[in-house]
Amino acid sequence: MQVRFAEDHISFLSYGFRGAMVHPMGMLTPAMIRDADWKAIRPEIRTARGETLFLPHDQKADLEAFCHRHGIAGVSRPDTWGDLLEPFLDTRIDADQERATIDRLHGAGFAQEAITGIRRRLAPIMLAYNFGAMVWEWIHLGLFDLLTAANASVIDPALQAELGDPAAFYEWTMAIAEHHR
Structure with missing residues (x-):
């Protein structure tokens, strides 16, 4: 799994879960993101269509900063x-x-x-x-x-x-x- 953050989007350069909207590669803009949980065991993004996408553990801070910059809510939900x-x-x-x-x-x-x-x-x-x-x-x-x-x-x-x-x-x-x- 390889993810890169830009100012106005997140690029998934290698996402191994077949069926995901970003498999094997893809991009998310802030409008495509419903909320995120950068405090989860593995950081998560929830898309507007209800999909959970995962990010590498070491990119928690990047996800949090991206969400704050774009007004995306941080939400933890039951597991x-x-x-x-x-x-x-x-x-x-x-x-x-x-x-x-x-x-x-x-x-x-x-x-x-x-x-x-x-x-x-x-x-x-x-x-x-x-x-x-x-x-x-x-x-x-x-x-x-x-x-x-x-x-x-x-x-x-x-x-x-x-x-x-x-x-x-x-x-x-x-x-x-x-x-x-």
Whole structure:
């Protein structure tokens, strides 16, 4: 991932997530940006059409300055994907923690059947990503990790193909990321 900031736009010179409006290269102007979160684990831009785009960690300050310069709001939102992907962490989740996660997902409008279905659909690729590819993440897996798993060369292409059309899968992930609104 390579991003360059200019006075009046952000250029994505290398963006590896198939389906993204800036894949493999693209540009955003301030009018195309709804809000941003430069304080997130991985800085995020949310486009006017509801897409979440990620930036390298070391460009948090660049994103913040760009947003301040153009009056773009800084907004943190609930991490729906972090909750949905919690079972794939390399850690033991106790009953209270799992109950709290399910309560947050229910509060965001997810029925239990939807939660179960999403997790079942993603189990093969997330297990291959976190354990097969030896990522061993034990604190947080989120949308960035899911998109990485769906696009990484270290993941079996057959598992990635099971996700369906890359652009349709990407749109599905973005819709879920926006679901809480």
